[in-house]
Amino acid sequence: MTEQQKKFPEFYVTAPQPCPYLPGRLERKLFTHLTHDKPPELIDRLLTTGFRRSQNIAYVPYCEGCQACVSVRVVVNEFKSNRSMRRSWVRNSKLAARRTASIPTQEQFKLFRAYIDARHSDGGMADMTMLDYRMMVEDTVIDTFLTEYRQRPDGAPDSEFDSWPLKAVALCDRLSDGISMVYSFYDPDGADSGLGTYMILEHIAFAQRIGLPHVYLGYWIEGSKKMAYKTRFQPQERLGPDRWERVPEDAEEF
CATH class of the missing domain: 3.40.630.30 (Gcn5-related N-acetyltransferase (GNAT))
Known part of the structure; x- marks a missing residue:
């Protein structure tokens, strides 16, 4: 893996699971790992454009047919x-x-x-x-x-x-x-x-x-x-x- 590839985030999608907020719906998340070799500016950009952080994972809703989650x-x-x-x-x-x-x-x-x-x-x-x-x-x-x-x-x-x-x-x-x-x-x-x-x-x-x-x-x-x-x-x-x-x-x- 090149140095440039290390700094560029790799994204993954979770398997569907019941939505904890809206009954009868399924949720999926698009996520990437936050590591020390990622540029701080890139991490900040993710977190100021809709991604949320949980430990060293940044995630955003990625649900088919649903856009109910809105960053505020x-x-x-x-x-x-x-x-x-x-x-x-x-x-x-x-x-x-x-x-x-x-x-x-x-x-x-x-x-x-x-x-x-x-x-x-x-x-x-x-x-x-x-x-x-x-x-x-x-x-x-x-x-x-x-x-x-x-x-x-x-x-x-x-x-x-x-x-x-x-x-x-x-x-x-x-x-x-x-x-x-x-x-x-x-x-x-x-x-x-x-x-x-x-x-x-x-x-x-x-x-x-x-x-x-x-x-x-x-x-x-x-x-x-x-x-x-x-x-x-x-x-x-x-x-x-x-x-x-x-x-x-x-x-x-x-």
Whole structure:
């Protein structure tokens, strides 16, 4: 194999299997391996044009006769939170966020298991072990980081951050033009406080601070209630056949 062939991605297609989002449909994925010998610019190009990353695999839906999965990203500098988002922000105002390297911990895994068992016990992650979680976090060839969210006790100094209760974790990639939210999980007892919404809002604010124009939310899937929440973060762009396209904003309560 020549040096040029090593740098050019080889693509594969998975066998059909039941779609986890739309009953009665089959899904296939087009994927390629992300390795250190691939140019960083090429990997970034994949991840900013519709591919998602899972460990060192970049994939995109490749389903026959179905185009329900659409990549979405939030336009950071024009983002406006609505009333319900502002309530989520206030309800979680005692949380403190800290970016860390993509290094897994037993504490994170315990929270991850509680989240999966409570909300996705019948999904593909139901049997994940600490080793599986470690690979999910560590197995990356790009700039990947974690954000830990901890409950700050009244009057506690920042130096005691590691001893505060861990409430949520987000695994993210830093791309050339934005932050890609790869996977997030949180204390299932905090679902009513809008923790999931809060984490997206906090990453939008972080992207604003560091000058990145987009936050990538993965795929919005038409007809899937699980993915409907993504339409709330506006303005947003969706990836069309040729380019990212701005979508009309919903007349939601602001």
